[in-house]
Amino acid sequence: MVEKDEQTKAIECEALIHLKWMREAMLMAEEALAHSEVPVGCVFVREHGVIARARNRTNELRNASRHAELEAIDCILADKELTPESARYPLEDTVLYVTVEPCIMCASALRQLGIKEVFYGCENDKFGGCGSVLGVNESVRHPVHPSYPATGGYLREEAIMILRRFYVTENTNAPVPKQKSTRVLKTEIPPKIQT
Ligand SMILES: [Zn+2]
16 A cells, blocks of 8 residues: 555645534534524634634524624624734634535625635535635735635535425425425535536
């Protein structure tokens, strides 16, 4: 057996750390599902620890802006220990793990707050702000706010499957509940489109 070189080992070790945090984010997505919310969850990590965790609450609060990322950001900004008043970019030492690619709204908020880096599970084909619809994180130029890297694919299949589990069940909070009794849970996962 060929001995793995140091660089390969380091990459594998880092991937395990990302998966560990993404599992924490997935627990929040599970919580969202249990509360009949679109199952998206996230954790914000700073200095090897979670500083905020949140999930989607759009149905509960009847507010389309209450995405998991913004829920967590509100907690971070409200905490004086986590956010000193002098901080120009309060998230510059913070990494986000979120089960679905941040939407354009959240991707923009994250950039304005100087997020260090984002890791996500599956792509957001309809609203993705980290490349799927618009590259708000880095390809869109901004004169002031620094760009940030965003990498998908961590627990991607789980992230897709939990969304499907939500969409095949009745969403009683939807304005016009759709008839979903005939829907079947699909289990094949489409390949990631390389960009
Ligand atoms: Zn969002």
